[in-house]
Amino acid sequence: MTLKLPHPGSLVAFAILGLVAGGFIALATFDGGTPTLLSIGPYLWRVLAFSVIQATLSTVLSLALGIGLALALARRSFPGRDIVLAILGSTMVMPTIVAVFAVFAVYGRSGWLAEGLALLGWNGSFSIFGYPGILIAHVFLNGPFVARITLDGLNQVPAEHWRLATAFGFTPFQIFRHLDWPVLRAETPGVAGLIFLMCFKSFAIVLALGGGPSRSILEVAIFEALKIDLDFGRVAWLALIQLAICLSMTALLHWAFTRPPVGHTIRSLVHRPDAKTKALKLLDAVVLALSALFIAPLTFSILTGFRSMLDVIDADLLQAFVTSLAIATAAAILACLLALALASAARRRRIVLRSPRIAAFYDLLPDALLAVPPFALTAGLFLLIQRLGDPSTAGLILLPLINGLAAVPFAYRYVAPHLLTAEERYGRVAASLGITGWSKLTIMDWPVLKRPLAAGFALAMALSFGDFGIIALFGGTELVTLPYLLYERLGAYRLDEAASIGLVIVLFAVFLAHASGRLSHAGD
Amino acid sequence: MLRRLLLTLVSLGLATSLAQAQSKPTLTVYTYSSFAGKYGPGKPVKERFEATCGCELNWVTAEDAGSLLGRLRLEGENTKADAVVGLDMNLVAEARALNLFAPHGVDERDLTLPIKWNDNTFIPFDWGYYAFVYDANKLANPPKSLKELVDNPNGPKVVLQDPRTSAPGLGLLLWMQKVYGDKAGEAWGKLKPRIVTFTKGWSEAYGLFLKGEADMVMSYTTSPAYHIVAEKKDNYKAAAFTEGHYLHVELAAMTRTTKQPDLAKRFMAFVLSEPFQSAIPETNWMYPAKNPPSGTPDALKGMIEPSQALLFTPEEVQQNRRTFTDAWLNATAR
Numbered sequence: 001m002t003l004k005l006p007h008p009g010s011l012v013a014f015a016i017l018g019l020v021a022g023g024f025i026a027l028a029t030f031d032g033g034t035p036t037l038l039s040i041g042p043y044l045w046r047v048l049a050f051s052v053i054q055a056t057l058s059t060v061l062s063l064a065l066g067i068g069l070a071l072a073l074a075r076r077s078f079p080g081r082d083i084v085l086a087i088l089g090s091t092m093v094m095p096t097i098v099a100v101f102a103v104f105a106v107y108g109r110s111g112w113l114a115e116g117l118a119l120l121g122w123n124g125s126f127s128i129f130g131y132p133g134i135l136i137a138h139v140f141l142n143g144p145f146v147a148r149i150t151l152d153g154l155n156q157v158p159a160e161h162w163r164l165a166t167a168f169g170f171t172p173f174q175i176f177r178h179l180d181w182p183v184l185r186a187e188t189p190g191v192a193g194l195i196f197l198m199c200f201k202s203f204a205i206v207l208a209l210g211g212g213p214s215r216s217i218l219e220v221a222i223f224e225a226l227k228i229d230l231d232f233g234r235v236a237w238l239a240l241i242q243l244a245i246c247l248s249m250t251a252l253l254h255w256a257f258t259r260p261p262v263g264h265t266i267r268s269l270v271h272r273p274d275a276k277t278k279a280l281k282l283l284d285a286v287v288l289a290l291s292a293l294f295i296a297p298l299t300f301s302i303l304t305g306f307r308s309m310l311d312v313i314d315a316d317l318l319q320a321f322v323t324s325l326a327i328a329t330a331a332a333i334l335a336c337l338l339a340l341a342l343a344s345a346a347r348r349r350r351i352v353l354r355s356p357r358i359a360a361f362y363d364l365l366p367d368a369l370l371a372v373p374p375f376a377l378t379a380g381l382f383l384l385i386q387r388l389g390d391p392s393t394a395g396l397i398l399l400p401l402i403n404g405l406a407a408v409p410f411a412y413r414y415v416a417p418h419l420l421t422a423e424e425r426y427g428r429v430a431a432s433l434g435i436t437g438w439s440k441l442t443i444m445d446w447p448v449l450k451r452p453l454a455a456g457f458a459l460a461m462a463l464s465f466g467d468f469g470i471i472a473l474f475g476g477t478e479l480v481t482l483p484y485l486l487y488e489r490l491g492a493y494r495l496d497e498a499a500s501i502g503l504v505i506v507l508f509a510v511f512l513a514h515a516s517g518r519l520s521h522a523g524d
Numbered sequence: 525m526l527r528r529l530l531l532t533l534v535s536l537g538l539a540t541s542l543a544q545a546q547s548k549p550t551l552t553v554y555t556y557s558s559f560a561g562k563y564g565p566g567k568p569v570k571e572r573f574e575a576t577c578g579c580e581l582n583w584v585t586a587e588d589a590g591s592l593l594g595r596l597r598l599e600g601e602n603t604k605a606d607a608v609v610g611l612d613m614n615l616v617a618e619a620r621a622l623n624l625f626a627p628h629g630v631d632e633r634d635l636t637l638p639i640k641w642n643d644n645t646f647i648p649f650d651w652g653y654y655a656f657v658y659d660a661n662k663l664a665n666p667p668k669s670l671k672e673l674v675d676n677p678n679g680p681k682v683v684l685q686d687p688r689t690s691a692p693g694l695g696l697l698l699w700m701q702k703v704y705g706d707k708a709g710e711a712w713g714k715l716k717p718r719i720v721t722f723t724k725g726w727s728e729a730y731g732l733f734l735k736g737e738a739d740m741v742m743s744y745t746t747s748p749a750y751h752i753v754a755e756k757k758d759n760y761k762a763a764a765f766t767e768g769h770y771l772h773v774e775l776a777a778m779t780r781t782t783k784q785p786d787l788a789k790r791f792m793a794f795v796l797s798e799p800f801q802s803a804i805p806e807t808n809w810m811y812p813a814k815n816p817p818s819g820t821p822d823a824l825k826g827m828i829e830p831s832q833a834l835l836f837t838p839e840e841v842q843q844n845r846r847t848f849t850d851a852w853l854n855a856t857a858r
Contacts, residue, residue, distance in 0.1 A: 043853060101731060110736030129721055207686055207724045208732070212716070214857040224688040227590040228845075230597050230618055316562055382598050484557065487587065490727035491558030493750045493809075495734060498727075 009345020012338050013365055016405070020372055023380025028236035030383065044221070051200055051217040052245065054131070058138035058199040059192055065139055066146020066191075067184060069291045072284040073147065074154045074180075075275045082517065085151070087299060088144035089459070089513030090506060093466040095483045096141075096204045097490070098302060098502035103128070103137050103209065105301035112297060129211030137205045140298050142195045147291075148513070149413065152455070153187040154180060165273060172274040190413050193250035197370045197409075200246055218242050222373045232379065239376035246371030251364060305503030308496035316485065317501070324465050324481040327399050331464035332411075332457045334404030339411035339456065340449075342366060343419045344441075351423050363416070366409035378402055395479050403467055407460035414456030415449065422448040458516035462509040550580045551787050554592055556610040557585045565800075565807040572799040579787055588725070589615055589691055589774075597622055606782040607791050609649060611775045613835070614694055616646060617842035619777070626780040628792040635796075636815040638771065638833040646775040649795050650810035653769035653830050654695040655745040655762035656682065663739050666763040670703050673740075673765075674715045680739035682715075683729045686722040687849060691772070692729075693722065696742050698841065699770035701848050702834040708848070712855035719856070745769065745827050750809045753823050761828075768832030774810065 069088075073081070091099075106112050107128045114126070128136065157179050165175055203219040210216070218238060225234040274280055346362035349355050378398055385394045422445045430436075430444045468483035480488075486501040551573075560566035560583035570581045584605065586592045589612050596603055596619075603624065611619050619625065627644040635641050637651055656673070658666050663680055667673040673680070685693030704711045720738045723729040733741035740763065751760040776795050778788040794800055801812040805821040812821065836844075 043850075043857070046857070097728060097731075100728065101735070104732060104735050104737055108732075108735060108737050127720075204724045204728070207689070208721060208728050211721045212719060212856050213686065213722060213853055216857065220686070220688060227594045228688060230594060314562075379594075379598055386599065386602055485561075487727065488557040488561035489563075490731065491556075491588075492561055492563040493730070493747075493754070494563065495731050 007345050007348060009341040009343070009348070009362065012341040013345065013362065016338070016365060016369065019381065019384075019405075020368070020377065022384050023372075023377050024236050024240070025380075026383035026387075027232045027239075027376060027380040030232040046214075047216050047218055047221060048241070048245070050215060052249075054134055054138075054206065054215070054217070055196050055199040057131070058135055058142065059195045061135055061139045062142040062146050062195050062199075063188065063192055065143035065291060065294070066148075067150055067188070068287045069143070069147040070150035070154060071180065072287040072291075073151055075272050075280060076284055076288065082514065085148065085517050086510045086514035087295075089148045089517065090462065090509035091295070091299070092141050092145040092198075093459075093462040093509045094141070094302070094506050095466050095468055095486060095502060096202060097208075097486070097498075098506065099137050099141055099298075100205055100208045101499070101502075102298045102301045103133060103140065105304070106297045107133070107136060112301070127211075129209060130215065133209030133211070134206055134215065137209055138199050138202065140295065141202075142198060144295060146191055146195065149191055150184065150187055153183045157183060162272065170273065172277045172280055175272070175274045186417070189253040193253045193367055194370065194409055194413070196249055196253075197246050197367065200242070200371075201373065218245075219373055222375060226375050226379060235373075235376050235379065239373045242373055243368065243371045247364065247368055250367040250371075254360060254363060302499075302503055302506055305496075305499035305501075308500045309503070312489075312497045312500045312504075316480070317482075317504070320480045320482045320485045321504070323479060324483075327403060327479075327481060328461040328464040330400035331403035331407055332460035334400060335407035335411040335460040336415070336453060336457050338404070338408050339366065339415045340419075340453070342408070343412060343416035344445075346416060347419050347423050350420070351427060363412075366412040369405045370409045374402055374406060377405070399479060399481075400464075403464035404460070406467070407463045410463060411453075411456035411460050414452040414459070418448050418452045419445060455516040458512040462512045465508060465512075466505050548578065548580050549784055549787060550582050551577070551606050551784065551791055552582045552584055552604050553791070554584050554586065554596070554605045554608045554610075556588050556592060559583075559610055559808065560585050563807060565803040568803040568807070569800055572803070573791065573794050576794075577787065577790060581791075590689075593619055593622075596624060600624070601781050603779060603781060605779050606784060606788045607776060607778045609774075609776040609795070611646070611777065612691055613771070613773045613775070613838060614691070614698070614841045614845075616775065616838035620645065620838075624779050624781065625777040626782070626785070626788075628778055629789055630792050630796060632796070635813050636811070637773065637813060639773075639835060646777050647792060647795055648773045648813040649776050649800070650804045650808055650813055651771065651773040652810040653745040653833070654692060654699060654772055655743065655747075655765075655769055655828070655830075656740040657733070657743045657747045657760055657762050658740045659759055660761050661759045666740070666761075668764070669766040670699065671767070674711045677717070679718055681718045681720050682740045682742065683720045683732045683738035684722050684742045685726055685729050686724060687852060690723070690725045692726050692742050692744075694845075695770050695772055697848055697852055698836055699834060700852075701844075702770065702836070703767045709851040709855040712852055716856050722856075744772065744810070745830065746809050746811065746824055749805070749823050749827060752826075753806060764828040764830065766831065768834045769830035771833040771835045 073085070104111060108114065109125065109127070117124075161179055165179060168174075170178070200217070201219045203217050203223065206215055206217050207220065218241065222235055222238045222242070225231045225238060342362050342365060346359045349362065350359035381398060381401070382394050385397060425448075426444045430440055435443060466483060467481075468487065482501055482505050486498045486505070489495075489497040489501065555566065558564050566583050570583065573579075573581050586595050589610055592608060592610060593615050596605065596608065599605075600622075601624070608625075625645050628647055629644075630647055632641055632643075632647065635648065637648055641648055656666070658680065667676065667679060673682070684696060685691075687693040687697040700708045700711055720732065723732065726743065729741050730743060730747075732738060733743075743762075745762040748758075748760045748762055751757045776792065778785070778792050782788045796814050798816060801814050802816065802821070804810060804812045805823045811824060815821070
């Protein structure tokens, strides 16, 4: 007789749901009473409407830039392409304040653009506050990420397909229709969901660039309830509203687009036949030039951080670097393990048990982790941990845990499609040979999985490396990370040093993105 | 790579537990991050207190005063804090309601605050006035009063902080309320076209100002001292307003739950002593709560001296914050 253990993915799903629910309940019942539900008044409606609109616009524009750029990059190669890709992979993880200052350095009242226009004899003035500023910042942070992840997807198109396309003499339109479009359809909804969630919550950017409280988002209200009113019941309630909106949005995206099956293949780098088309050459040149015009100045403005680099290199910086590295590593390991467990449960449901609805639930769960306001989740989990043990260790547990949880949806994006690919390619063979469990993972999945997993690991690490969110509440002299150090220097008037620390964070993210790019582009 | 990381982690863990195993008592003090940071008063204060107490002072930090209070509320009676340095006047009512703080028993006479201080739980350790800071090279004629700033449609552009997320932001909200009373909403409406933005915190706003996004920034009367002393630049000035300036007082307190009340009390007394107070001016860029006999510290001489200190009591702040904020929202969020 054998005892049938539940699938590790189900355990993980239950654990995550338990943690989130536990956190919410701990918050909502903090004062021993019923939570103080507040009515959604006109102000909150306006905030909600603005949150949704700015997040939607940011997402659409990020997708437009990212997809256009990815298609152009897929068709073209040029010297320094690797570095460009690494930079694209790293903008998203930079601390928001670095991005905000970059936007001002370029588009501000005394920014490069204004100075350039003044040199040309134009003496009007312009203001980027409001939608322009918010959208520029969000597209700068997220557009390159879309490009990077879409390009990875485009590179997955099997070599046989390309050979067939060449043999049939596909027109560029047919290539797009039959080779690129299926990839875009498969990749875009998930990425769009992630970007929407990130923009929905990015309140430091919205406040700095929005130009006033008419441009206020829900996360501000949550922050206010948590840090000023100390009304934890309201925190839980607002967090639930946010969760509901974000999840409906991502669910809609998942429902509207379904992933097509993949073919059997060994991938290898191909030269796309459409690269020679003149019209596309022109189009790609325009897209690449415009993207460079948009991304390069913002990126270069961050390099001004080099000026004070020598002032910031000291024992504090080194220790913060090690601390950040340790937390990011732990968070990335956690994120990858959870993503792996969830993805394999989703795969089993989808292919073996043929219940796509439950599989879709597994696909949504990682997004839920991103939709929960980190402040609310942290506070809730802290209350839980405190009941179980020593609160002084809470930071040590919470930092990697929260950062890890927040990175799960990103790791999932890398892991899940490849696990499906492995099953579709080799699942039947493995089943007929009776390979299951651990051996299935090591023999069948690992070869397909190792590169995307490494890429997901690098991204999760970079995300955690640049995260400031919860360390605001649970940092401490024992847990000073680089973003924490950055804000500490800002608070002491040392803007230049803060810029240098920001640059260190961005450079490390570029390094991680470069490493993961090398891994995922190496031949099989 | 991974193994080396794990080793680092383990050794870090060991180091902390070894540090805790030392026989000296440890005083755990919560504060905000820039206080304990490289340029803050944290390092000299720690050295100077440890030289006399036969103990170890351990700073535990949160981002700002609001986060400190949030964290204390989450931890409740389980908190490891023996003392807290860095709350402010506008949070006192909420802090008191936590019922976590104990009387300090320190003599509060001879303070050099612009107001009378008499509180058996909270000790002021430094103070300053909120003020609009400008660059004299770019703005030749700054407004002479809050009313002039608000009324002049061609006046300077200002960058402010959101009163819902930032202490100076709340400071200006209260300042406007003091000057305009029930008419504060209208005044916000008049100022609105010249408000560049409300940032999340002081750092973003001050950064935007230094980068030239605005002509004036909401900060402190003592901000120019930083530029003079640390950067040798004297073009940044605070504008003196005839209505008076809103007061910002930073506070320390000891917890009721501390296991070492005597040591915590000694620290409270230390806060108002010369070694602590003399560390404040050139690290925190604020006025010490107790001047040395020689008067105002050199670094802060020459700062503007407001004619009147404006202040609501903590209870008034607690009762009215929501109403004030709503009026501000109605006026500015359209």
